[in-house]
Amino acid sequence: MFRVGIWLVAIVVLGSTLVKSHEESGEWSCESDSESRVAAEFRPGLVTLDGHADDWKGVDGFDFPLLPAVDPDDDHKYSGGKMTLKALHDGKDVYFLLKVDGDYVYSKGDNNKCPSVALMFQVGESASYHNMGGCKESPGTCTSKSCRGYEVDIMHFSIGNAVPGRLYGGNVIDNTQGNGGDRFGHLVDLYAWNPHCRNLDGISPSGNDSSAQNDWKGAWWHDSFTTHSGFIEEDSPYASSGKKGTYYFEFSRSLRTMDRLQQDVQFTIGQSSKFSVAFWYPVDGNPWHGSGHYSISCDWLPLDISAGSSVLSKSASGSSWDAANAFALLLSVVAFCSSVFLGYWVSKAKQVPFTPINNL
């Protein structure tokens, strides 16, 4: 039953990710399919955050075409194919795997000449997908007050300084400074009210708040790499340029964070969040620009954080539960009888006269 359900959802999602939209005379329009959604099932102890995808094999993926985010025209979609997205949670952390075909390009130290990915989540109820929250204020006037309700949470990973298979994101040094930065691998935790009012967590035009953290961790990989034993920076560029293959980006974050500034999305088991995924690629070797990214959708996409698999324990059959209950009842009757007997035996034994041991 459960499996059939998953497949039905997968088929519906796969069959309905055709997204039509375009920008007409400055007026944004987007017809996204309301049936599309991504499920993050409860699958504890399954994946390791290492950039490798082997451990995700048993998890259903969702495919999305990558259209230019600024002008989602089908003619200009990413030529490397669709992005496959997988998600799950273990009751504590949520995990994401992004898989996209792409010839290997890597330019050490130059983020814009390497592929890059970002996740964006709705935080404030009024925050729109379009315009990163859509607050109407400009950089001089956008504040946590004037843009209240328009907050989005962003995780951006630029791999120009990130060794494949190594973990980046929240680290002791940047988190001690109380912001969402990552000086080692540029896997940063941001928030925004619109594209021009975008800051690292904890940094704000009206003053910094040192309570913020980078709550994300992640790693990347490309399957043209031939070693699994662990790269170091000197191995760059890790593989020869132009090799056919697939990029993998793997991320995790705790379902809840200690954010008190309305800069992090908070996930709730059994509920949905709204999100989207962006992808940058140096097409024909040309460095990408901030707004020149592809997106898997032109509006928010629901992400369902499923509750623990009650379906699975139910399918473990009711009769075995009955047997367990009967056995427990039997055990408690035996225990009760033996305690009655023990009490009787002890009280009877008391009538035997006490004999001091040194008299023997």
Ligand SMILES: *[C@@H]1O[C@H](CO)[C@@H](O)[C@H](O)[C@H]1NC(C)=O
């Ligand atoms: C906030 O932090 C940023 C980055 O560390 C720094 O450049 C800026 O001067 C700080 N602003 C204030 C008001 O302290």
